[in-house]
Amino acid sequence: MGVLTVERKILQKNDVIAAENRAMFLQLGLFTINLLSSPGSGKTSLVEKTIEVLKEKVNMAVIEGDVQTDLDARRIEKLGVPVIQIVTNGGCHLEANLVHESFKNLIADHLQFLIIENVGNLVCPASYDLGEDCKVVLVSTTEGDDKPLKYPAMFIKAKVMIINKIDLVPYVNCKPDVIEQNALSINPDLKIFRTSCTTGEGIQEWCGWINSNLRVR
Amino acid sequence: MGVLTVERKILQKNDVIAAENRAMFLQLGLFTINLLSSPGSGKTSLVEKTIEVLKEKVNMAVIEGDVQTDLDARRIEKLGVPVIQIVTNGGCHLEANLVHESFKNLIADHLQFLIIENVGNLVCPASYDLGEDCKVVLVSTTEGDDKPLKYPAMFIKAKVMIINKIDLVPYVNCKPDVIEQNALSINPDLKIFRTSCTTGEGIQEWCGWINSNLRVR
Numbered sequence: 001m002g003v004l005t006v007e008r009k010i011l012q013k014n015d016v017i018a019a020e021n022r023a024m025f026l027q028l029g030l031f032t033i034n035l036l037s038s039p040g041s042g043k044t045s046l047v048e049k050t051i052e053v054l055k056e057k058v059n060m061a062v063i064e065g066d067v068q069t070d071l072d073a074r075r076i077e078k079l080g081v082p083v084i085q086i087v088t089n090g091g092c093h094l095e096a097n098l099v100h101e102s103f104k105n106l107i108a109d110h111l112q113f114l115i116i117e118n119v120g121n122l123v124c125p126a127s128y129d130l131g132e133d134c135k136v137v138l139v140s141t142t143e144g145d146d147k148p149l150k151y152p153a154m155f156i157k158a159k160v161m162i163i164n165k166i167d168l169v170p171y172v173n174c175k176p177d178v179i180e181q182n183a184l185s186i187n188p189d190l191k192i193f194r195t196s197c198t199t200g201e202g203i204q205e206w207c208g209w210i211n212s213n214l215r216v217r
Numbered sequence: 218m219g220v221l222t223v224e225r226k227i228l229q230k231n232d233v234i235a236a237e238n239r240a241m242f243l244q245l246g247l248f249t250i251n252l253l254s255s256p257g258s259g260k261t262s263l264v265e266k267t268i269e270v271l272k273e274k275v276n277m278a279v280i281e282g283d284v285q286t287d288l289d290a291r292r293i294e295k296l297g298v299p300v301i302q303i304v305t306n307g308g309c310h311l312e313a314n315l316v317h318e319s320f321k322n323l324i325a326d327h328l329q330f331l332i333i334e335n336v337g338n339l340v341c342p343a344s345y346d347l348g349e350d351c352k353v354v355l356v357s358t359t360e361g362d363d364k365p366l367k368y369p370a371m372f373i374k375a376k377v378m379i380i381n382k383i384d385l386v387p388y389v390n391c392k393p394d395v396i397e398q399n400a401l402s403i404n405p406d407l408k409i410f411r412t413s414c415t416t417g418e419g420i421q422e423w424c425g426w427i428n429s430n431l432r433v434r
Contacts, residue, residue, distance in 0.1 A: 038255040039339045039368060040360025067340055069366050090370055092309065092340035120367070122256045123284055123309035123338050142359035142382065143257025150337070151256060152285050153307055165359065171388050173415075198390075 014128055017096035021103070021131025025114070029215045032114040034094075034130050036154060037138035038147075039120030042164040044072045045197035046138060046206075047115055051079045053207040058214065060113040063102050065094040067119055082108040093125040094118050100131075112214050126153040133213070134159035141165045145178035152186050160191045162206065167196040231345055234313035238320070238348025242331070246432045249331040251311075251347050253371060254355035255364075256337030259381045261289045262414035263355060263423075264332055268296045270424040275431065277330040280319050282311040284336055299325040310342040311335050317348075329431050343370040350430070351376035358382045362395035369403050377408045379423065384413040 025032050035043050047062060054060060061082040064073040073085035084102040086094060099116060116132060118125045126135075137158040139147050142165055148155040155161065161183050163176050176194060183190055191209065195202035242249050252260050264279060271277060278299040281290040290302035301319040303311060316333060333349060335342045343352075354375040356364050359382055365372040372378065378400050380393050393411060400407055408426070412419035 038257060038337070038360075039364055040255060040357070066367055068369050069363075071363055071367065090340070090344070092338070119340065120255070121309070121338060121340050123307070123336065124341065127307070140257070140359065142357065142385070143255075146286075146288055147256055149286050150283055150288065168359070168385070168388055171385055 014096050018129035018131040029217045032132040034132035034135045035117045038122045041138045041140040049203045061108045063116045065119045122151045136160040138162045141174045145174050148183040155186045163194045166194045167199045231313050235346035235348040246434045249349040251349035251352045252334045255339045258355045258357040266420045278325045280333045282336045339368045353377040355379045358391045362391050365400040372403045380411045383411045384416045
């Protein structure tokens with residue numbers, strides 16, 4: 001068995017715009033998260049559940065990133081929260097300038113909380129700072145427990161990991177404890193939640209964490 | 218709700234090397250597939266099951282692509298099949314030159330069948346021809362039935378779609394018929410299999426298709 005390795009290039013221009021976004025969000029008193037995962041891990045379902053819990057008390061908005069379609073933004077729009085869809089037309093990640101441009105079009109006063117749901121991709125979005133307060137990586141139990149080891153960049157850069165689809169553990173070959181161990185071996189400071197958007201498990205704890213991070217104005 | 222779209226760039230240099238690979242594989246009488254999916258859809262499990270069924274009758278080898286770790290190659294090595302691990306160190310897809318270089322190191326005589334397991338990513342690898350005979354896209358039932366619509370490039374370029382984890386349908390909000398409809402609306406020529414690496418459902422049909430595509434020498 002041979003092993004071949006490749007160097008990767010790093011993009012810098014994006015970081016300048018990301019810093020501008022971060023300054024703008026801070027000035028507005030906005031808490032922002034960049035929600036990341038593979039396709040189908042349940043990002044949009046988690047956003048829906050989060051909105052259901054928080055929307056009466058928290059002024060929030062959503063930026064949806066997708067390669068194609070506005071299916072996700074339509075799901076969010078039904079819940080009565082301001083939403084902008086970014087369609088990347090094949091692009092594999094959001095970039096800071098896309099967030100900057102779309103935020104201008106987001107008509108929302110006195111915003112407290114912004115969720116940026118990135119393109120479903122456990123690799124590329126890790127390299128692109130959008131100006132968020134923190135990255136939140138979602139991993140579902142159906143994906144196996146080795147994902148933090150195989151896609152480490154995302155788990156190194158995230159502040160929070162959510163283990164989703166916890167209700168499916170009885171049916172799949174996955175141990176949430178092993179996901180946690182693997183993730184913590186890469187990033188010992190990760191805050192971890194276990195959730196199910198089907199049963200509602202863990203959603204209150206997750207929303208409590210968001211609440212505790214909102215900026216006082 | 219606003220919609221913002223972005224143009225994408227297309228890479229060409231890769232296509233030249235891919236064409237060289239394709240000529241080489243053809244000259245060697247090798248049937249090659251490029252296996253693609255999100256992280257955790259079950260690519261490596263499917264490769265394992267395929268090896269178990271075919272290895273006594275078919276000379277086969279595997280090239281494993283991963284962002285980090287050689288966990289997948291170690292799984293394949295246990296089954297006694299030649300395997301090379303490509304570690305991309307953060308790179309989100311395999312490129313034709315990586316396949317070219319790694320194939321040189323693959324010590325395997327009279328090869329008939331080569332599986333290239335790409336990096337887990339439903340976006341970027343669609344843009345990179347490796348010189349394979351066909352792309353096979355795997356989608357698991359736990360990812361929801363909208364994936365062909367949201368990540369169309371992969372389903373347009375694939376010749377075969379495998380709906381994996383079919384045993385989990387009773388536990389998830391996913392209709393395999395809808396995945397099929399969505400995929401066929403994008404690519405009416407897709408050959409479709411439904412498999413479970415847990416129960417073995419559909420594995421014989423999939424391996425039968427491979428057998429029927431091996432080159433006569």
